[in-house]
Amino acid sequence: MRNDLLGLLVVIPLATAVASVALVRRSRPQRVLGLLSLGSMLVLAVGWLSEIRDGDVLVSQMGAWPAPFGITLVFDSLSGLLLCTGLVVALGCYVHSFSVLEPETERRYFHPLVQLLMVGVNQCFLTGDLFNLFVGFEIMLMASYGLLVIGASRRQMAQAYKYLVLNLIASTVFVISAGLVYGMFGTLNLADLARIVDARVASGEGLPPGFVGVSVMLLFVFGAKGAFFPLWFWLPDTYPTCPVPVAALFSGLLTKVGVYAVARTFPLVFAVGDARDVVTPLLLASAGITMFLGVLGAVSQHSVRRILAVHVISQVGYMVFGIALMTTAGLAGALYYMVQHMVVKSSLFLCCGVMEHHAGSDDLDRLGGLLKRDRFLGIAFFVAAMSLVGLPPLSGFFGKLVLVREGWTDHWWLSVVALLTGVLTLVSMLKIWTRGFWLAPVAAAEPAPAAGSGDLRGAYIGIGFLVAVAVLMGLAAEPIYDIAFHAGEQLTDPSAYIGAVNPRGLAAVPGGGG
Amino acid sequence: MTTVLAICVTVIVTVSVYLMLSRELKSIAMGVFLLGHGANLSIIAMSGSPVLPGGGLRQPPILGDGILVDALPQALILTAIVINFAVMGFFLTLLVLTARNTGTLNLDELALEDPPVASPELEPTVDGGPGGGVGR
Numbered sequence: 134m135r136n137d138l139l140g141l142l143v144v145i146p147l148a149t150a151v152a153s154v155a156l157v158r159r160s161r162p163q164r165v166l167g168l169l170s171l172g173s174m175l176v177l178a179v180g181w182l183s184e185i186r187d188g189d190v191l192v193s194q195m196g197a198w199p200a201p202f203g204i205t206l207v208f209d210s211l212s213g214l215l216l217c218t219g220l221v222v223a224l225g226c227y228v229h230s231f232s233v234l235e236p237e238t239e240r241r242y243f244h245p246l247v248q249l250l251m252v253g254v255n256q257c258f259l260t261g262d263l264f265n266l267f268v269g270f271e272i273m274l275m276a277s278y279g280l281l282v283i284g285a286s287r288r289q290m291a292q293a294y295k296y297l298v299l300n301l302i303a304s305t306v307f308v309i310s311a312g313l314v315y316g317m318f319g320t321l322n323l324a325d326l327a328r329i330v331d332a333r334v335a336s337g338e339g340l341p342p343g344f345v346g347v348s349v350m351l352l353f354v355f356g357a358k359g360a361f362f363p364l365w366f367w368l369p370d371t372y373p374t375c376p377v378p379v380a381a382l383f384s385g386l387l388t389k390v391g392v393y394a395v396a397r398t399f400p401l402v403f404a405v406g407d408a409r410d411v412v413t414p415l416l417l418a419s420a421g422i423t424m425f426l427g428v429l430g431a432v433s434q435h436s437v438r439r440i441l442a443v444h445v446i447s448q449v450g451y452m453v454f455g456i457a458l459m460t461t462a463g464l465a466g467a468l469y470y471m472v473q474h475m476v477v478k479s480s481l482f483l484c485c486g487v488m489e490h491h492a493g494s495d496d497l498d499r500l501g502g503l504l505k506r507d508r509f510l511g512i513a514f515f516v517a518a519m520s521l522v523g524l525p526p527l528s529g530f531f532g533k534l535v536l537v538r539e540g541w542t543d544h545w546w547l548s549v550v551a552l553l554t555g556v557l558t559l560v561s562m563l564k565i566w567t568r569g570f571w572l573a574p575v576a577a578a579e580p581a582p583a584a585g586s587g588d589l590r591g592a593y594i595g596i597g598f599l600v601a602v603a604v605l606m607g608l609a610a611e612p613i614y615d616i617a618f619h620a621g622e623q624l625t626d627p628s629a630y631i632g633a634v635n636p637r638g639l640a641a642v643p644g645g646g647g
Numbered sequence: 648m649t650t651v652l653a654i655c656v657t658v659i660v661t662v663s664v665y666l667m668l669s670r671e672l673k674s675i676a677m678g679v680f681l682l683g684h685g686a687n688l689s690i691i692a693m694s695g696s697p698v699l700p701g702g703g704l705r706q707p708p709i710l711g712d713g714i715l716v717d718a719l720p721q722a723l724i725l726t727a728i729v730i731n732f733a734v735m736g737f738f739l740t741l742l743v744l745t746a747r748n749t750g751t752l753n754l755d756e757l758a759l760e761d762p763p764v765a766s767p768e769l770e771p772t773v774d775g776g777p778g779g780g781v782g783r
Contacts, residue, residue, distance in 0.1 A: 264723055271730045290745045291757040301679045305686045308727050312690035
């Protein structure tokens with residue numbers, strides 16, 4: 134279906150970012166603008182998502198150029214669901230930031246950077262071609278570099294370079310592989326690529342030499358952004374250094390965009406034919422190791438921020454597991470898991486921010502007895518933590534159920550690893566719960582330092598909003614899973630996607646090798 | 648032509664990897680920038696010559712007939728250059744800020760959890776002095 138307004142999801146945050154720059158000294162108008170922008174995008178995205186409940190695909194051709202030549206924006210079940218969730222997460226973290234962020238930090242272009250981050254994230258989710266995916270990545274990363282060093286403390290600076298340099302190298306490899314893909318097929322439009330690759334495999338012509346190499350290069354790129362097994366080392370060091378709302382935003386959005394890129398491009402194009410035999414074992418092994426080592430790392434940590442940050446890695450493993458299965462239900466499970474994880478993980482980070490506000494530190498030795506001081510926080514943290522662990526009827530349960538059941542037939546050992554990881558997740562969450570909320574503090578608690586405005590209303594609204602969404606996702610698992618299942622179908626059988634993006638079936642570029 | 652470009656890319660990437668292995672942030676920055684240029688050159692090489700191996704001329708995708716190289720890789724490179732330029736600006740700003748706030752651009756010294764006590768003869772050239780601007 135045609136829908137010419139998809140570009141709004143990129144234009145609205147961009148315009149808001151520009152307006153916020155002009156208002157940078159005045160925080161209240163910036164906040165109102167930011168809320169308006171995020172809220173209107175959420176309304177738009179949810180509206181479109183309800184339009185495509187039955188598995189339709191919305192397509193925008195920029196400048197009315199037909200598909201392989203112009204810029205195409207695609208809103209299908211996969212991108213729609215992730216867009217909505219991303220905006221929910223952003224909204225929660227944004228409201229939270231009003232009361233925990235120091236005014237000094239806020240004036241350093243916090244609001245424009247958040248909007249620019251959303252420009253990049255939305256563009257990544259919407260785009261229909263490989264090069265715009267790169268551009269979206271870059272916009273998102275530029276904004277994240279800025280947010281990462283916001284406030285410019287020594288610790289932030291020392292750790293930021295890891296993130297910066299790794300991502301720059303990954304981006305360079307992305308450009309090179311995009312160039313290689315163009316050299317091989319003469320197009321970068323994902324639907325067009327899928328059509329050409331399928332036709333070549335079907336006709337027995339085979340794929341050009343080096344195609345497997347490009348697949349693995351792209352796997353490296355997306356793996357670095359998504360923090361898969363060998364490329365995760367930047368994450369536990371960088372996330373805990375930034376302010377809590379920023380860390381929550383990053384944990385909800387950044388790595389998931391990397392996972393999304395794998396889910397979008399690999400079943401469609403880069404894991405077809407010979408490439409599948411190389412990519413699938415890599416993904417499976419990476420999934421298992423990421424899950425298990427990630428959670429072991431989390432259990433061994435002793436501060437709340439670091440536990441949560443290392444957990445992000447472990448949870449990414451589950452999503453990669455679902456994608457590596459390359460079946461409809463596997464992909465659907467991965468998507469459902471991703472959606473609930475984004476919300477739950479961000480709310481946990483936000484809880485951590487309020488815990489720090491109460492105790493003055495996130496060291497488990499210094500925390501304690503928080504349940505008495507702040508019952509709402511305790512309940513919110515408990516619900517979110519149990520959702521992360523995957524206890525029914527909370528949302529994490531359904532995601533894990535689908536993944537474990539789907540993986541059981543072919544890769545039972547990975548399912549076992551997934552279950553074991555779940556147990557260890559429970560251990561690490563209980564560690565925070567007992568030490569932070571249940572027991573009396575080991576060391577004498579310091580009086581709460583003055584952080585932010587001292588008025589925690591915004592913080593509680595942010596946490597309450599995200600936890601409520603997480604609970605709702607558990608109670609209303611069926612409709613969300615239905616959309617996720619449509620997404621899985623569209624990924625395993627891309628004919629609907631290809632048809633929607635490339636309706637006239639235009640031939641590929643003459644002489645492009647296709 | 649492709650061979651010449653390939654050699655150029657190889658040399659650039661080699662130099663940039665050598666630079667990135669250093670412990671000095673300035674060299675790492677230069678290495679990263681060079682790597683970006685290598686990537687752009689490799690796309691040029693990928694776009695090929697206007698003459699196809701069979702003898703025909705490569706047609707530009709949009710304009711119909713005409714003897715032109717494919718314009719799309721050039722557009723890609725232009726975009727990549729702009730992005731690279733922006734990142735370079737950010738990286739250099741961050742370097743200046745790091746030097747001002749921490750007094751060092753060496754990764755080993757930056758990795759120390761507790762900043763060493765300011766010793767003026769160690770970093771005599773840095774503006775503002777070590778640790779002078781932490782938390783500004």
